[in-house]
Amino acid sequence: MVGWIREFGAFLRRTSTTAGFGLMLIWRTALVLPHALAPRRFRNILDLIFIYAIGALPVTLVVSVFTGMILALNTGLSLKDFGQEQMIGRIVAVSLVREMGPFMTALILAASVGSGVAAEIGTMKISEEIDALEIMSISPIKFLVLPRMVALTLVCPLMTLFAGVVGILGGILVSEFQLGVNWVTFKNDALLHLQKKDVYTGLLKSFIFGLTIATVGCTQGLITRGGATGVGSSTRRSVVVTFLLVIIIGYYVTWMFFS
Amino acid sequence: MIKLQNVHKRLGGRAVLAGFDLDIGRGETLVLLGRSGTGKSVTLRHIVGLMQPDQGHIEVLGSDISTLKGRELMKHRRRIGYLFQDGALLNWLNLGDNVALPLRENMLCSASEIEDRVFKVLSQVELEQHADKLPSEISGGMRKRAGLARALVCNPEIVLYDEPTSGLDPISSSLINRLIDDLKSSTQITQVVVTHDMASAFEIGDRIALLHEGKVRALGTADEVRNSSDPAVSQFIHGRIEGPLAREPLPEPQPETETDEGSDPQQKENIQ
Ligand SMILES: Nc1ncnc2c1ncn2[C@@H]1O[C@H](COP(=O)(O)OP(=O)(O)OP(=O)(O)O)[C@@H](O)[C@H]1O
Ligand SMILES: [Mg+2]
Numbered sequence: 001m002v003g004w005i006r007e008f009g010a011f012l013r014r015t016s017t018t019a020g021f022g023l024m025l026i027w028r029t030a031l032v033l034p035h036a037l038a039p040r041r042f043r044n045i046l047d048l049i050f051i052y053a054i055g056a057l058p059v060t061l062v063v064s065v066f067t068g069m070i071l072a073l074n075t076g077l078s079l080k081d082f083g084q085e086q087m088i089g090r091i092v093a094v095s096l097v098r099e100m101g102p103f104m105t106a107l108i109l110a111a112s113v114g115s116g117v118a119a120e121i122g123t124m125k126i127s128e129e130i131d132a133l134e135i136m137s138i139s140p141i142k143f144l145v146l147p148r149m150v151a152l153t154l155v156c157p158l159m160t161l162f163a164g165v166v167g168i169l170g171g172i173l174v175s176e177f178q179l180g181v182n183w184v185t186f187k188n189d190a191l192l193h194l195q196k197k198d199v200y201t202g203l204l205k206s207f208i209f210g211l212t213i214a215t216v217g218c219t220q221g222l223i224t225r226g227g228a229t230g231v232g233s234s235t236r237r238s239v240v241v242t243f244l245l246v247i248i249i250g251y252y253v254t255w256m257f258f259s
Numbered sequence: 260m261i262k263l264q265n266v267h268k269r270l271g272g273r274a275v276l277a278g279f280d281l282d283i284g285r286g287e288t289l290v291l292l293g294r295s296g297t298g299k300s301v302t303l304r305h306i307v308g309l310m311q312p313d314q315g316h317i318e319v320l321g322s323d324i325s326t327l328k329g330r331e332l333m334k335h336r337r338r339i340g341y342l343f344q345d346g347a348l349l350n351w352l353n354l355g356d357n358v359a360l361p362l363r364e365n366m367l368c369s370a371s372e373i374e375d376r377v378f379k380v381l382s383q384v385e386l387e388q389h390a391d392k393l394p395s396e397i398s399g400g401m402r403k404r405a406g407l408a409r410a411l412v413c414n415p416e417i418v419l420y421d422e423p424t425s426g427l428d429p430i431s432s433s434l435i436n437r438l439i440d441d442l443k444s445s446t447q448i449t450q451v452v453v454t455h456d457m458a459s460a461f462e463i464g465d466r467i468a469l470l471h472e473g474k475v476r477a478l479g480t481a482d483e484v485r486n487s488s489d490p491a492v493s494q495f496i497h498g499r500i501e502g503p504l505a506r507e508p509l510p511e512p513q514p515e516t517e518t519d520e521g522s523d524p525q526q527k528e529n530i531q
Contacts (some may be wrong), residue, residue, distance in 0.1 A: 040363070040364075060282070083427055112335070124349075126348040127345060127347060128343045128345065129347045129348070130345070131304075131309050131347070132341070132343055132347035134309065135307050135309070135339065135341045136337075136360065136361040136364070136409075136413075137285050137334075137336050137337050137361070137362045137364075138360070138361065139331040143364065144365055233324070
């Protein structure tokens with residue numbers, strides 16, 4: 001029992017130091033944000049955006065098409081029982097744009113890109129490359145963290161837009177061919193009920209998610225120690241922590257704007 | 260140039276440095292010997308301010324390195340070159356870009372000047388034909404030589420070498436030793452060399468220090484060390500198994516206190 005409590009105390013302490021480290025990292029990166037416009041950094045950021053977006057594209061495509069299809073099928077069948085299937089457009093569009101799109105994009109990016117960032121920086125940490133940067137008077141924040149944070153914070157909303165569009169197309173496919181709702185009906189209903197607010201809260205959410213993924217990835221990378229096993233557990237932890245944070249933050253953003 | 264006074268440092272529940280004293284003059288090449296795990300790398304990390312002593316005083320290039328922060332620390336470090344045990348090259352840059360990195364990032368000179376300097380240091384370590392290869396495409400020994408080129412590219416006043424010749428073939432080792440020797444005679448550079456290679460230690464060292472149990476056990480010129488009557492010294496240089504240095508240092512049993520680096524907030528603060 002005592003051992004269990006002590007264990008839990010150590011866990012709490014570790015978690016809070018890591019959280020503090022992550023928040024500090026955001027702050028320090030914000031302080032050097034203008035450096036993102038320096039030609040060398042800027043090119044690096046564009047490269048990273050490209051790499052991250054291309055890397056996550058296939059999975060995002062498949063996941064969002066099927067999410068749209070599942071949404072349409074599930075709700076469509078229930079609506080059909082009440083003869084209300086012409087309302088399918090608004091339901092698929094609003095839930096994709098407001099909730100599902102940002103959410104699934106964030107999870108995909110956390111698993112594919114965020115974990116990669118943690119592993120990359122963690123490996124650099126244990127092979128003394130971060131120390132080498134510091135000795136060469138190159139700030140790891142400016143050189144490594146800033147480009148990754150900026151790139152991921154931009155890629156996440158971009159991919160969310162893409163996921164939203166593709167997901168809606170998936171929904172249209174199902175409505176057209178399985179529910180017998182014409183795509184024009186779908187489109188009109190969606191456009192009529194989709195508000196600007198849905199779009200910008202969705203994008204704001206994905207912006208915050210992007211920042212979260214990058215911060216967790218960089219933090220876990222920078223605090224890595226203990227060889228290859230250390231890199232492994234940092235990578236795993238970055239995914240788990242990001243998943244939790246995305247769900248919790250997602251709830252609170254929705255709550256702030258819609259209640 | 261480099262002065263360590265009564266430095267103490269606990270790591271992982273063990274006193275790694277315990278009253279370490281060393282004074283290295285300008286233009287001197289000091290060889291630091293010691294068994295594995297005695298804290299040679301830790302000593303070098305203290306000299307560049309990657310680790311802070313728990314107690315004691317470290318003066319490098321005329322200022323107390325543990326009090327330097329931010330820009331001052333950066334300016335200071337630019338005058339120091341450091342060869343890491345495994346080279347520590349960035350794996351996504353080719354050798355040329357790796358070596359050019361400190362010059363480019365700190366905008367120390369023009370593009371053509373950078374090219375000249377990179378070519379010059381790469382030829383010094385005989386890697387000029389491999390400038391466009393990635394670190395993963397070359398051997399460990401070549402990576403180490405590239406790391407050395409990077410340490411030298413900013414014309415440092417102090418160079419710290421962490422095992423510059425371990426893992427190298429005899430010819431590459433001689434090349435590195437000659438390079439260290441040349442730097443010594445042609446410039447006023449101060450060098451600290453951690454090595455396990457006795458022959459090169461005696462060849463390049465103006466003075467040799469033996470680190471044992473957190474202290475400098477013996478210090479002197481090559482001849483003084485060779486003829487030392489200290490049994491620990493002669494055991495070490497002849498590599499005998501029996502003697503005062505017989506056991507690897509072990510952590511003392513400790514009550515549960517975390518003194519390791521990762522959970523030390525001070526250490527994290529240093530990442531900037
Ligand atoms: N960051 C750290 N956290 C905890 N313990 C550490 C840390 N760095 C070094 N140590 C411990 O300090 C001791 C000295 O390590 P150091 O790397 O300086 O040895 P060394 O003399 O360079 O050995 P080698 O010749 O094998 O390179 C070791 O016992 C090591 O476990
Ligand atoms: Mg070492």
